[in-house]
Structure formats: C-alpha cells, structure tokens
Amino acid sequence: MPKDTRNPAAAPPAGGSGAAPAPHLPAALPISVNGKPYFHEGDPAMPLLWFLRDSLRLTGSKYGCDNGQCGACNVLLDGKAVRACSLPMSAAANHAVTTIEGIGATNLHPVQQAWIEADAIQCGYCQSGQIIAAIDLLKRKPRPAEDDIAAIGNVCRCGSQPQIRRAIARAAELLQGGKK
Amino acid sequence: MTASFDAGRRHFLAVSLTGTGALLLAPVLRAAPLPNVPAELLGEDFTGLGPFLRIERDNRIVIGAPACEVGQGVFTDLPMIIAEELDLDWSQVRVLQLPYGGGDGANPYGRQGADAADAAARTFLRHAGANARWLLLQAAAREWNLPAESLRTQAGEVIASDGRKLSYGALARSAASITLPAAPPALKSTAAYTIIGKPIATADAREIVTGACRYGIDHYGAGALLAVIARCPLPGGSLLRMDDSKARKVSGVVDVIELPHSTDAPAVAGIAVLARHSWAALQGRALLEIQWQPAADTSESSSALIAAAHAALDGKDGGIPVRSDGEPLRIRKQPARHRIESRYELPFLAHAVMEPPNALIEINQDGARLVAAVQDPDGASQWIARLTGLRRQNIRIELPRGGGSFGRRLDNDYVAEAVVVAKAAGKPVKLMWTRSDDLQHDRYRPLGVHALAASLDRHNRISAWSHRCAATPVDARTPNAGLLEATAFPAGFVAHLQQSFHPLSTHLPLAAGAWLDAFRTFAIESFIDELAVVSRQDAVKLRLTMLEDAKAPATVNGVECTRLAHVLRRCAARIDWRTPRTDGRGLGIACHAGGGGSFAHAFEVAVEGGQLRIHRAVCVADIGTVINPRNAQEQIAGATLDGLAATLQQAITLKDGRIQQRGLQDYPLLRLGLSPRSTEIEIIDSTDDAVDPAFASASAGPALANAVYAATTVRVRKLPLLPELMRLL
Numbered sequence: 059m060p061k062d063t064r065n066p067a068a069a070p071p072a073g074g075s076g077a078a079p080a081p082h083l084p085a086a087l088p089i090s091v092n093g094k095p096y097f098h099e100g101d102p103a104m105p106l107l108w109f110l111r112d113s114l115r116l117t118g119s120k121y122g123c124d125n126g127q128c129g130a131c132n133v134l135l136d137g138k139a140v141r142a143c144s145l146p147m148s149a150a151a152n153h154a155v156t157t158i159e160g161i162g163a164t165n166l167h168p169v170q171q172a173w174i175e176a177d178a179i180q181c182g183y184c185q186s187g188q189i190i191a192a193i194d195l196l197k198r199k200p201r202p203a204e205d206d207i208a209a210i211g212n213v214c215r216c217g218s219q220p221q222i223r224r225a226i227a228r229a230a231e232l233l234q235g236g237k238k
Numbered sequence: 239m240t241a242s243f244d245a246g247r248r249h250f251l252a253v254s255l256t257g258t259g260a261l262l263l264a265p266v267l268r269a270a271p272l273p274n275v276p277a278e279l280l281g282e283d284f285t286g287l288g289p290f291l292r293i294e295r296d297n298r299i300v301i302g303a304p305a306c307e308v309g310q311g312v313f314t315d316l317p318m319i320i321a322e323e324l325d326l327d328w329s330q331v332r333v334l335q336l337p338y339g340g341g342d343g344a345n346p347y348g349r350q351g352a353d354a355a356d357a358a359a360r361t362f363l364r365h366a367g368a369n370a371r372w373l374l375l376q377a378a379a380r381e382w383n384l385p386a387e388s389l390r391t392q393a394g395e396v397i398a399s400d401g402r403k404l405s406y407g408a409l410a411r412s413a414a415s416i417t418l419p420a421a422p423p424a425l426k427s428t429a430a431y432t433i434i435g436k437p438i439a440t441a442d443a444r445e446i447v448t449g450a451c452r453y454g455i456d457h458y459g460a461g462a463l464l465a466v467i468a469r470c471p472l473p474g475g476s477l478l479r480m481d482d483s484k485a486r487k488v489s490g491v492v493d494v495i496e497l498p499h500s501t502d503a504p505a506v507a508g509i510a511v512l513a514r515h516s517w518a519a520l521q522g523r524a525l526l527e528i529q530w531q532p533a534a535d536t537s538e539s540s541s542a543l544i545a546a547a548h549a550a551l552d553g554k555d556g557g558i559p560v561r562s563d564g565e566p567l568r569i570r571k572q573p574a575r576h577r578i579e580s581r582y583e584l585p586f587l588a589h590a591v592m593e594p595p596n597a598l599i600e601i602n603q604d605g606a607r608l609v610a611a612v613q614d615p616d617g618a619s620q621w622i623a624r625l626t627g628l629r630r631q632n633i634r635i636e637l638p639r640g641g642g643s644f645g646r647r648l649d650n651d652y653v654a655e656a657v658v659v660a661k662a663a664g665k666p667v668k669l670m671w672t673r674s675d676d677l678q679h680d681r682y683r684p685l686g687v688h689a690l691a692a693s694l695d696r697h698n699r700i701s702a703w704s705h706r707c708a709a710t711p712v713d714a715r716t717p718n719a720g721l722l723e724a725t726a727f728p729a730g731f732v733a734h735l736q737q738s739f740h741p742l743s744t745h746l747p748l749a750a751g752a753w754l755d756a757f758r759t760f761a762i763e764s765f766i767d768e769l770a771v772v773s774r775q776d777a778v779k780l781r782l783t784m785l786e787d788a789k790a791p792a793t794v795n796g797v798e799c800t801r802l803a804h805v806l807r808r809c810a811a812r813i814d815w816r817t818p819r820t821d822g823r824g825l826g827i828a829c830h831a832g833g834g835g836s837f838a839h840a841f842e843v844a845v846e847g848g849q850l851r852i853h854r855a856v857c858v859a860d861i862g863t864v865i866n867p868r869n870a871q872e873q874i875a876g877a878t879l880d881g882l883a884a885t886l887q888q889a890i891t892l893k894d895g896r897i898q899q900r901g902l903q904d905y906p907l908l909r910l911g912l913s914p915r916s917t918e919i920e921i922i923d924s925t926d927d928a929v930d931p932a933f934a935s936a937s938a939g940p941a942l943a944n945a946v947y948a949a950t951t952v953r954v955r956k957l958p959l960l961p962e963l964m965r966l967l
Contacts, residue, residue, distance in 0.1 A: 100489065104517040112464075112515040117456035118449015120641070121516075122592055123673040127902035130592065158449035170447040177439045177868060180876055181309025182446035183592040183641025189447060208911030213902065215592040215642045216309045217879025219913035221872060 087151035091116065092160030102148035107131045109147055110157055118158035118186045122213075129212030130183060132190035133157050139194035158186035161193065169193050172229035180216035188212050192226050196233055202226065291320070291370050297394050297407035299326055302336040303441075304347040304363075305354075306613050308643035309876075311869035314441040315354045316363055318865055322433040323367025323426055327393035333441040335637055338615035342631035350615055350637075354865060355928040364425050372423035377413035378404050428863075428925065437868035442639070454611040454638045455596045455670065462598055462666035463492055465659050466519045468526050469508040469679050472895050473745035474533030476507045484525035485511055490518025494526070495662045497655075510659045516670065533745060536895035540685060543742055543892070544583055547687035547708035550740035551581070557706065557740040558717060561724035564734030568702035569693050578772050579691040582761040583956040585889035586710075586746065587683035587753065590905060593641020594676040595652035600666040605632035610656075611640025613647040621650050625657045644880070644932070645751040649681060677899045681749035682890055684710045684721060686742070688761035692732075698773045699783060703732040705762070708740035712748045717741035720754035727762055727831070730794035731784045746892065755832040755936035756881055760957070763828035763940030768953065777827055777944065778810045801836040801860045802829055805922060809838035809858040812918055822846070823853065824948025830937035835929035836860040836922075839878060839941035841914070843949050845967065850946070850960060855882070855914035857938070860922040861929040871919045873931035878917065881938030883908035886960045 086097040091114060098109055110116045110133070119142050122130035126144040133142045134156040142155075162170045169192050179185060191210050199206045207226060214222065292300035301320050307313035317333045339347035348362035371391055378396035379386035381404065388399050395403045428434075445451035470476060482494040493512040509526060513519035550557065569577055597610035599622075606628055612618045615635045623630045640647055656669035671679075686709025695701040705726065711717035718739035729735055770777040784790075785803040792799060806829045810816075819825055822844045829838040842854040857878045864870040887906040891898045899905045939957075946963060947953045956962045 101517065101521070108515060108517040111456075112458075112517070115458070116449070117452060120453070120593065121455060121670075122594075123902045125901055125903065128592070128673075128907065158447075162448060166444075166447070173447045174439065174443045177443065177872065179440040179443050179446055180872060181307075181592060181642045182440075182442075182451060182639065183309075183453060185446055186449045204915065208909075210910050213592075213907035213909055215590060215644075215880075215907050217876035217883070217908065217913075218872065219879060219908065219910055220875045220917035222910065223913075223915075 090154040106145045106150040107142035130187040132187035168232035169229040172225045176221045176225035178221035178225040180218040295407045297405040306637040308640035315865045319363040320367040325391035338635035355930045373413045376416045377409040457609045459598045462668045463512040464519045465669045467508040472532045476531045478529040478531040481527040485522040488522045490514045491522040540891040550708040551689045557738040560737035568734035577693045582688045586685045588680045589646035591642040594671040596670045597656035598668040599656045599660045607634045609636045618650045618653045621654045674900045681747045683753045690765040702734035704736045710742045710744040712750045725795035752932040759936040760939045767944040797831040805836045805838040805858040812856045813840035826945025828937040828941035833933035837934045839937045841945040843945040852914040855917045858920045862926040874919045877934035878938045881935035885939030
C-alpha cells in the first residue's frame, strides 16, 4: 500500500491532530468511497482507479485500457457512472464514489441479481464495469430502448453481449417490480 | 487422525480427518510439501482420485477445479464431471481452484490445460469421482453389513434397497479406512447422467458480480514491487541508450532496471521500472528517455506486405505447391463467363485479452511462488526453473481467474519477464502490462492475401478451384501450416483443385490457433457466396450439393459431410433463409468444419442511417459431447461475436517497422451497439468427442460479409470490414 494514503476511519493520521502537512506535499484530498471517508495525499493527477485498487485494495474495478475506452473501471461518482481510469484524484476529491464492492454488499442489487440469472459472466473481467453502466442506465431510463442500450460504451472481449442484453432486460423487470 | 495405506502399485493415499471431522481424500506427499498450500486445496502427487474432494460432515462437498479459468467455463464444467460420477446434488458443491500440481514427475491433477474439450482430462476426472463414490459405497456396505452391489448412490447419499440412507458426510469417518481396488471402479453410463448435460450457471458468478473475485491482476503479494517494462517498439530491436534520471525522481519509484538481454528468455529488450504502486511505475516509465537500436529493417509496413502479397500472386513463381488434384490449368480453359477470381486481404490481429497480461512472482533460495493466469502452467514452471535454477518441485503456481485468453495465456512470455525482473530486483515483483504493451508486444495472427478462382460446369457445380495464398508464416519450417494446408476446403470435393502458398517475411512474432481457421475460412466462404451469386444459385444449396454428393465419402479431409450439412440446414431453417427480406435487410450464411466440430452461421443485417445494424445472428454448432449446455451456448455465442468483432473492426498495422495501435481507440473491442440485437445458438445433440468451441469463430466473419453483400450489394474483400464498407458505400 502506498505510504501516502491513509484511512482515517481505520487509523488516525500519525503525528496527532496538530501535525501540519509537510510543505512540499500536495494538500490531502478527501474522498468518500463506499460510504467511508479517506484522504489521498499523493499525486493529485493519479487516476481514481489506482487509488481504489492499489491504496484501498478495492480490486473489483478493473484495469483494461488507460483511457476510458473499455469501461471495466466504471464506478459511480455521486451516482453517475464514470471511468475511474480517466478521473484524476483532484477531480474525484470531495465526491462520493461507489465501487462494485459497495453495491449489494449485503444483499445483491437487482442488476447484480439479473446478471447472475442471465449468467452474464464468461471471463467476467468486464462485468463489474458493465453492471455499473447498467445501474446508471436504468436509473436514467427504467425502460431502456435499443438506442439506449447501444449507447453503453463498455466492451466485452468474450462476446457475452447476448447475456448482457438479457441481463439488462431482466434487471429492468426486477427494478420495475421492486417499485410496485 | 491420519491413515496411510497402499492403494495399488502407484498410488499412496492418505485419508485423513480434519478437526471438524471432514473427510479429506488426499495423497501422501512423496516429496516435501510445497509452501502455502491452503488446507482446502487438497492433494499433491496423486493420480488415483484426481482433483480432490473435501466431504464435510454436514454433506457439503468441496471440489477442486484443475484448469485455469479464463472464461472458457472450466471452473464450473470440470468439477461437474467429478460431481456426476460421485452422484452429487450440484447445490451441495463448492468449487475451489487448484494450484498447478506438476513439477516433479506426473501431475496429480492430470492435464491442467486450456479447455474442457480434452478427452483424456475428462476421463481422468470421471475416474476421480468414481473412485471416491466407490469408497463411500464400501463404507456404507460395512455399516449396514450389506453387499455393496445392493446399494446405490444419489444426490450425495448411499441408499440401501430397503430405503435406508446414509449421507456421504456421515460415511466420511468409515470411508477413511478403505483401500481402493487395483482395477478402477466402473464409470457411469451416459444415460444415467444427472449433472452432465444439464445447464448449470457459472459457479463463482456471485463473486464476479460483487467484485470479490480476484483475478491475476488483483493479487499484490506481501512486499512485492509493481513493475512495468518499457519494451523496444521495433520488433527485434535492442536498447541503444537511456536516461532514467527523471524516472527515478518520481515519488514511489524504487528502481529502474535494464533487463539483461538473453536469447534464452522469450522477453524482448526492455527497461523495468519498479515502484511502490502502479501509478508511480507508469509515471516513471513515461519519463524514461530511451533510444532504441532498430533491427536491420525498419521499413516494414502492412501496406508493403499486402503489396508484396499481390506481387507474389501476380508473379510467375508458382509458390510452394500445396495440393494439385486433376488438371492444373482447368480454370484457364473455361470460357470467361464461367470463371471468377477474387482476392481477399486480411490484416494482422492481436489477442487483446480484456485483462492485460500480468504475473506476481516471489523467488527465494528455497523456492518460488507464481500467481498468474496461465493456461500452460507446465511451461511456466519450466521457464521459472530455467531462469532461477530452482527445482520444479519447489515452484508453486497459483492459478487465479484470468480475464480472457483466446490463446494468449498459452504463452508464458510475461511469466519469464516477471522472473527476470524479480531476479534482478532481488524482491518479489508484480509485473503488469498496460493495454498499449499488450497491443504492441503480442504474437499476432498472420497477415495475408488469398487469391481464389473457380469455374462452374454446365450443371452449375464447382468443377475447378484454385486457392493461392500469400501470407506471413507462423512456422518458418512449414510456411503454409495452418494458413493453407492440403486439407483446406473444398479439397476432396472438387475434381480439379490447386493450392499453393507464397511465404511473406515479417519481423513480427506470430501465433497459431483457432484464428487461423478464420483467416482461411473468410476467403473460402466469401468466395463460395460469390460463386452462388454469379451463377444465380442458392448459397445454401450450392454448399449442400458439394457436401451431399452421393459419390463423396462420409469424411473428406476432416469435413464430416453429414454433420456439416446438418448444421447448415438447421442454421438456414433458424434464420428463415428462404423468406426474402425487405427494408434493405440482407441474409448471409457460411459454414465451416474445424477442430473436429461443424459450424454454420447466418446473419441478418442492414445499413441504417449510415450504420451497420446486425439484427440477428444464428449459429448452429456440433461440438460433440457437451458437459454444460449453458456454458456451451455462451462459448459458441462468444466465438461468434469474436469472429464478428475481428472481421468488422480489428487490425494490427505495421508502419515504419512499428505497430501503430496503442490503445483500444485504435483496436476496437465489441460494444453492445454493434453486437447483434438477437443471438440464437443451437447446439446439436451429440455423443462424439468434445470440440473446443473457439473453432466456431471461423464462419462468423464470412457469413457476416455475405449478409452485408445481400443487404448492400457491396462485396467487402478487405478486412476490417466496417471501414472498407463505409468507403465503398
């Protein structure tokens, strides 16, 4: 774990509350991840993905491409799907991030349930990002049209798109049913 | 409590009870136990029982999965085989990934290979389940004082003829003292199967959808440094000079290491940046100032290779003869209206696995531990032994889930690199490839041009066929291997047939595999469609006429005529082939025999608002005996979409000796928008030998191109199809 990160919820910062940050260090950036507060004290240009993975060991957000092409690193930022690989910590700071680990931590989210029912897995590497994209879509469009589904930018190399399509349709049903 | 006994000449069993009373069926370790073997991953050095079971007192069963899961379904399908022979209820079963079991002599887990189609591996696992079932039957027989022959097993219980039942869990203690017979217990008849052949969902689906599943890249290792490598972008090139002063100033960078050049290791020339975390390593690498020494030729380009291919095909040199049946000049003798010729251009392709290659390695004096998704763990073990001098029995390999493979993880180049870096650093290392590394340093599918010509007789049957291919060989010793062999369709179906091959030279490392079938089949199945169009024949009927010729034998050069004709007929029926489409929609079809399987694809497409829409995809596949129909459907759908994506969008191109693709913006993977709105897969019931479903990808590309022609009258003969179609429209 990089030394420049600390989790105030788990361990208070060393040096006591009165210790001023070293002058050459950038200011600590506060960020909420899955409802817990954290600070990032390293390079503010570091993408959120590496903070989640390397610092917090939340490895459900996957590395796939570096530049927002694949969507495997999707997380929710204040409820909206974003590419964690392309969001610097300076931009993520002061926002609330929800990763796949924060979704359905106790009970499965209906979208996760739909993914299991449709067996939208194959290698599974892209699926956490696909699920985040679907949660975002179904929040905006509870009954998505083909064009809405086609607009999801996530890629899947295994060709699990037939199951993903079924999973999105099933998730829409489950979410509708839940509202009744 | 542990009991050891002789279980036949070769096998020494240790049947032991854990503190909680669980029965462990595991071997005595002939050598010293390997470090870090989790107690729940049972067994090393044992071949009688196979991948190993843990039977809890409450009748929960743990089954070990022997092969590395990369999306091909082995984590679910292989344990299903054991569960079947053991007569379990699948809901009792929890699956655990086994580590690599080889290293010193025979591998107790059998072949820990790439897919579930390996017949020997399947048989091995069946015996594993049958042996355990036999032990439990004997235990129950002893308990009840009844002959074992009078007992049966069902859903994790032994049942007596009078209806008494004992769970496997209850029999655990007693079974611990029984010796396996010298002759293996009988296997189940396929008619009695209750698990194999039933659709079963991915065993670790919940872990995956919650982000809990740890892939190779998700393993960090205690004290391991994150490493990325700057590799020479010029194939075959080397390092001239570099300045790492800026890289070393990056906070978190620990070391910069010039990789020792070695002809022994598969790794290319490079400089490793080691850091405390990924971002520092990536930043450090970006700040390296490097001058590379090119290999002799830096002018190599894809366009020049394609031009050279055409020149070779235009020239007087006939190339390497591959096959010659009947009269060589038959086509030229035909009147022009009965003769057609076409050329098809195919680019290099990359594997582009979703999870770029990575490996975590810890090396010390006594042994090594590798955590990496590798499909050839035996090869990985050999590389580690060679590069470290360690004995293979002291090398432990854990096999986490891998994010795709498509053949990529059969190569252990990234393992060898990680070992070289870890040795030089003297520390545990997690080597990570970026997407750019992955696209630039793969082994690629060959590039080439196919020249096809044929003539038709007065009955509109194909009477002469010429297939000339100019391509970059995978294997220099047998240049045409995999690309255009003497068995290539329609060899054996056409009286006058010539095939020849012109090798092209490239510095790029190339790879064989199922994608070579797609390389060849795109041209052949596109061309048959062209012949059908020119001669105004139905494209299905033209193919069936060849396959169902009464004079043809049942199997022609690996093509099982009846099976291939059957999948073609079913596919045509599923897509409603005879109903003409309107609204600019078009249908295309193609078929292919490969890897022992028979496949047919059909697509319904249209160009709407300047965009290609794939309305329907159908694949009918005969892949022999299927363990898990649900996974088989997904594998065939996956291969179909793989063939589709490669045909539509993907190309690796060389220019000035360098690969131009640096990210997925240059090498698109399939998105939902371009995927078929409806995908229908039909698997033919079969008891034949199992087939790797990856071979299904080959006929998808030409079926799609044929559908594009039907919808647009544009015949695309140059891949990738989509940019070429948009240019031609």
